[in-house]
Amino acid sequence: MIKRILIANRGEIASRIIRTCKRLGITSIAVYSEADKEAPFVKASDEAYLLGASQVNESYMNIDKVFEVAKKSEADAIHPGYGFFSENAAFRERCEKAGICFIGPNSDVITQMGDKVNARNAMIAANVPVVPGTAEAITDVEQAVEFAAEIGYPIMLKAAAGGGGIGMQVVGEEEELRKVFTSNSERALNFFGNGSMFLERKIENAHHIEIQILADEHGNVVHLFDRECSIQRRNQKVIEEAPSPFISEETRNKMGEAAVQAAKALSYSNAGTIEFLVDEEENYYFLEMNTRVQVEHPVTEEITGIDIIEMQIRVANGEKLPFEQQDIKRSGHAIEARIYAEDPVRFFPSPGKITSVNLPEGEGIRHDIAFTENYQVTPFYDPMIGKLIVKGETREQAVNLLEQALENYQIDGIKTNLPMLAKTVTIPQFQKGTTTTRFVEDYYIPLIQNS
Known part of the structure; x- marks a missing residue:
């Protein structure tokens, strides 16, 4: 034990x-x-x-x-x-x-899913839809130019061995690709020890939707439904919610089945997330698999009542999952807003001492935070310092609760993204649940530039 x-x-x-x-x-x-x-x-x-x-x-x-x-x-x-x-x-x-x-899972799966090319090929073998892209890692700019011409622009240039938006860039034409390939490859080498790159077609107006899975060492795999993670800045998530307000129940069920199918093909064990890009017609394509707990796991916990950290521990302890797929029920709607110690306009980190704090409280409000009053935010680590999670019986209730909570959320002494979050939740596209991965560029940035 x-x-x-x-x-x-x-x-x-x-x-x-x-x-x-x-x-x-x-x-x-x-x-x-x-x-x-x-x-x-x-x-x-x-x-x-x-x-x-x-x-x-x-x-x-x-x-x-x-x-x-x-x-x-x-x-x-x-x-x-x-x-x-x-x-x-x-x-x-x-x-x-x-x-x-x-x-967590075994080292073979971590290695396989940590390389975007290997992960992609594994999904093809498991009959999971993938975005058109490279079958092998690319280290030479001429190779990249030749392949980009085959699949067509715009393309996503990514670090084959990385994540978190490091080395990732949308490229619209050959001249731009030639300019940025080497610099992104060097950045990937510095962060991940591997400068190999990966190209895939850019899905326009895409939704970033992921499926949380749990698997034990006895061959049992379930999914805990989906999360919408489309609101991102610099390819990093800012607001996530469960379930997605965009996809139909039919698509939701198909994506859940595809995620379970992928995990079984990998003989996966523990918690993991299959991430998809979903286009305007609800066609979904494998993006990557995260072989760990996700930052946004609380919204899934809120709508299922399942403690994902507990399940990770129990599975690692050799226990069977205490439920089957039909036992897992979804209730209500949950939204998470990430709190960053950063300038809300330029998105630059803002270290310093937090002098005072006022956290909104009440039914349906949860805080996963890393700070207190008089806490010193240092420049050494990621600027995310906490998460505000709200739950309502409906999405409309959850959105209203989030808006009220953000109005009463106060952190003094440093700059934070609280003003960004407060503006974001009032934008009509967020209110209606029609956000795509271009939300920040298309709606938030124009809003602050004109204010």
Whole structure:
């Protein structure tokens, strides 16, 4: 039985995992950097160990230091959260060698799904629709130009081994592709240690819709319905909701079945997400698979009543899923707004000291946050500092609750994206649920430029 979990992460996801550990009677072990020594997740944990300096390579991304603490603390499992080591096959293998349970899928699946070309080919083999794109990774600009001419512009240029929008760019013509290919490849090399690129056709006016799946080690796989994640800035999500207001029940069921089919083809185990692009006619195409818990998992928890972190732990413990597909019911509508410490116009990070906080409270409001009053937001990590989640019986109720909550949400001392979120929820296209991945460029940016 898993009794002591080391959380190889920080911020709001560390606090989120700690809450489930406490409810299950599992000892939570936090690791932290010098910059995070006063962070809420450190104080909330049962035990906490300093890793090192503030820079990630000296702390959270230092694999040797993490395993030194794992040994010292006698952890029998590690939860990687998202980011950092969560999709790192070498870290997973290190857990196996150390005799520590990794709360996530096996290293073969992590490796296969971490490479966009391999992931795409696996989906083709599983009969899951994919966007026209490269069958192999590309390292040469001439190869890229030749392939782009075959599939047609505009195209999406992506890092074959990465995610999070790193190295990703929409390219409209050959001259532009020649200009940006090398710089994006170099950026991918710096972030992921692999400069290989991947090209696929750009789906115009697309919706970004994903399916949450859970799978155990006994061959059981279920989906927990869908999430709409189309509102993004710089290819990173800002607002997510469940279920999607765009797709029909027929499409929703087909996408859920396709996601389960894909997970079974991979012999997948633990929590994962199959991400799709959906066009205006509701044709859906595989985008990528995330072999970890997602930032936006709370909206799925709110409409299903299922604690996804708990299921991750139970599956890693060798247990069977406690439900079958027909047992999972959907109730209400949930929306999540990510709170970033950043300039709401230029989207630049805004570190500094939070001097005062006012969090909206009430029925249907949930906070997954990484800060308190007098908390110092440092420049060393991702600027996301929390999430506001609301739930209503209908989407209209959820939208109204989100709008009211944002009006009463206050963080002083630093710039945040709260003004952006407050404006976003009043835009008619959001109110009607017709948002696509071009929402920020087409509606939010023109709004602030004209205000």
